[in-house]
Amino acid sequence: MTNILNDAFKNKGTAFTQAERQQYHIVGQLPPVVQTIAQQAAQVYAQYQTKTSDIEKRKFLMQIFDTNRVLFYKVFSQHVVEFMPIVYDPTIAESIENYSENYVDPQEAAFLDVNHPEAIKETLLGAANGRDIKLVVVTDAEGILGIGDWGVNGVDISVGKLMVYTAAAGINPENVLPIVIDAGTNNQKLLYDPLYLGNQHERVRGAKYDAFIAKFVDEIEAAFPNVYLHWEDFGRSNAARILKQYQDKILTFNDDVQGTGIIVLSGVLGAMKLTGKKLTVQTYVTFGAGSAGAGIANQVYTEMVKQGLSEDEARKHFYMVDKQGLLFDDDDTLTPAQQPFARSRSEFTNADELTNLTAVIKTIKPTILVGTSTQPGTFTEEIVREMTSYVDRPIIFPLSNPTKLAEASAQDLIKWSQGKALIATGIPAADVTFEGVTYQIGQGNNALVYPGLGLGAIAAHAKVLSQGMISAAAHALADTLTDDSTAVLPPVSHLDEFSQILAVAVAQVAIDEGISQGVTDAKTAVADLKWLPEY
Numbered sequence: 001m002t003n004i005l006n007d008a009f010k011n012k013g014t015a016f017t018q019a020e021r022q023q024y025h026i027v028g029q030l031p032p033v034v035q036t037i038a039q040q041a042a043q044v045y046a047q048y049q050t051k052t053s054d055i056e057k058r059k060f061l062m063q064i065f066d067t068n069r070v071l072f073y074k075v076f077s078q079h080v081v082e083f084m085p086i087v088y089d090p091t092i093a094e095s096i097e098n099y100s101e102n103y104v105d106p107q108e109a110a111f112l113d114v115n116h117p118e119a120i121k122e123t124l125l126g127a128a129n130g131r132d133i134k135l136v137v138v139t140d141a142e143g144i145l146g147i148g149d150w151g152v153n154g155v156d157i158s159v160g161k162l163m164v165y166t167a168a169a170g171i172n173p174e175n176v177l178p179i180v181i182d183a184g185t186n187n188q189k190l191l192y193d194p195l196y197l198g199n200q201h202e203r204v205r206g207a208k209y210d211a212f213i214a215k216f217v218d219e220i221e222a223a224f225p226n227v228y229l230h231w232e233d234f235g236r237s238n239a240a241r242i243l244k245q246y247q248d249k250i251l252t253f254n255d256d257v258q259g260t261g262i263i264v265l266s267g268v269l270g271a272m273k274l275t276g277k278k279l280t281v282q283t284y285v286t287f288g289a290g291s292a293g294a295g296i297a298n299q300v301y302t303e304m305v306k307q308g309l310s311e312d313e314a315r316k317h318f319y320m321v322d323k324q325g326l327l328f329d330d331d332d333t334l335t336p337a338q339q340p341f342a343r344s345r346s347e348f349t350n351a352d353e354l355t356n357l358t359a360v361i362k363t364i365k366p367t368i369l370v371g372t373s374t375q376p377g378t379f380t381e382e383i384v385r386e387m388t389s390y391v392d393r394p395i396i397f398p399l400s401n402p403t404k405l406a407e408a409s410a411q412d413l414i415k416w417s418q419g420k421a422l423i424a425t426g427i428p429a430a431d432v433t434f435e436g437v438t439y440q441i442g443q444g445n446n447a448l449v450y451p452g453l454g455l456g457a458i459a460a461h462a463k464v465l466s467q468g469m470i471s472a473a474a475h476a477l478a479d480t481l482t483d484d485s486t487a488v489l490p491p492v493s494h495l496d497e498f499s500q501i502l503a504v505a506v507a508q509v510a511i512d513e514g515i516s517q518g519v520t521d522a523k524t525a526v527a528d529l530k531w532l533p534e535y
């Protein structure tokens with residue numbers, strides 16, 4: 001019989017009462033004093049404050065996570081704004097880079113090996129250990145944030161995304177399963193690192209990879225019927241392709257493509273509210289047209305069509321820039337997600353010069369610039385001054401994560417635009433004061449939307465995640481923006497409140513569209529799922 005003290009889902013540590021200590025046969029296996037969860041939480045927070053670096057803070061909190069989930073989420077819920085950048089982005093990037101070296105606990109994740117498809121079923125059932133799994137986050141870690149390929153180390157992103165689901169939306173941690181698919185790695189450092197804990201071979205691609213993914217999805221559906229399957233940080237050549245294959249068949253979501261699309265659309269809608277301008281007259285440049293860049297453009301485009309433009313008219317508002325410069329339709333290296341937005345060379349007299357962002361901005365004069373390029377410092381003073389010269393309030397979102405990869409800092413954007421730029425950043429940014437005026441900066445991170453979206457879809461027992469549900473999430477978030485906000489997105493301090501609002505809006509659309517199964521009241525269904533960190 002396992003000792004309850006070793007079960008992170010059931011352990012209460014020093015909060016076990018004397019009666020419980022007898023019931024679970026752990027008398028004398030704890031210090032004698034019985035504490036309340038409030039006392040435990042205060043003690044954890046006090047210890048946390050003695051840690052001097054963010055990574056040490058994260059390691060300490062993970063010790064609590066590893067041993068006592070309820071206590072972890074209790075403290076997390078009391079300090080959401082402070083803990084988000086510690087347990088999640090940007091500190092999680094450092095944690096991933098050093099995962100193997102610092103390994104202490106598998107954290108109830110499922111580790112799937114591309115060379116052993118026959119073990120998927122046993123691994124899933126073993127990791128679930130009888131728990132009712134409603135939500136899975138899976139990564140193969142080819143494109144972790146903007147830091148590239150981290151192989152099995154990427155399991156941290158699955159664990160981290162799920163922590164945010166619970167902290168933000170109140171998903172019961174017993175109902176979730178983090179998964180990493182170890183498909184090998186092309187990270188040379190890991191391939192030759194004796195401490196690396198994953199497969200030390202090149203990334204598997206092609207038929208073997210695709211067959212593994214297909215079997216994985218089948219086994220997931222068999223083991224956990226109606227689960228919400230969230231894909232995270234797959235590489236550019238797989239993310240959109242896998243999503244396309246499954247999005248009409250099962251309840252599934254790609255965070256980088258769809259979650260980022262929602263948060264940016266929401267931020268753009270917030271900017272329209274602040275300026276009183278119409279979306280349908282905006283001109284949009286994507287810088288870094290990968291999974292996120294193309295996913296975002298597609299959401300903003302879909303909204304323009306919803307607001308009355310024809311598909312052809314709407315598409316004319318979009319320009320994509322990637323490594324080669326502006327994307328043209330005569331380029332045979334375009335991805336399927338880029339193709340609809342590629343332009344014709346004949347539209348420009350200077351097409352051959354449009355090989356860098358500055359030239360593109362000067363020629364096209366966009367009102368919205370969104371960065372998902374992984375290239376730091378690329379939104380330069382010259383670009384920002386140029387945008388400010390032809391539009392009152394340029395919308396500039398440097399979204400690449402973690403901090404060291406951001407296209408620009410909020411502070412510089414405010415300074416260079418004399419306070420005019422409407423900004424959202426990928427990681428949290430402090431308010432910026434410029435010439436006596438303080439500007440709030442929106443956090444354009446999909447963490448503001450994926451928890452509520454998932455909660456709504458799970459609560460509704462939705463068969464699929466529809467475009468209607470996605471659009472409802474973007475609008476519901478934008479609608480929470482208060483009239484006194486100077487930021488384009490609502491503050492993370494209200495994450496739990498707006499996650500519930502998003503969830504109800506999403507569940508309602510699922511009901512209205514007839515894709516929910518046996519649920520008629522969105523509010524009750526969402527409320528019934530809400531888990532609180534109490535013993």
Ligand SMILES: NC(=O)c1ccc[n+]([C@@H]2O[C@H](COP(=O)([O-])OP(=O)(O)OC[C@H]3O[C@@H](n4cnc5c(N)ncnc54)[C@H](O)[C@@H]3O)[C@@H](O)[C@H]2O)c1
Binds near residue numbers: 255288289375400
């Ligand atoms: N804030 C958020 O919520 C959020 C969400 C998803 C992704 N992101 C960030 O966006 C970035 C990209 O993520 P992704 O999943 O789309 O990765 P991806 O690899 O699919 O896309 C990156 C794209 O940038 C392009 N690129 C590389 N160098 C470039 C250059 N010099 N100029 C122009 N383009 C260049 C690549 O060719 C690729 O198309 C990452 O830093 C990630 O952290 C942020």
Ligand SMILES: O=C(O)C[C@H](O)C(=O)O
Binds near residue numbers: 256
């Ligand atoms: O993980 C994040 O912080 C957001 C996003 O999914 C990313 O890949 O950067």
Ligand SMILES: [Mn+2]
Binds near residue numbers: 233
């Ligand atoms: Mn991601």
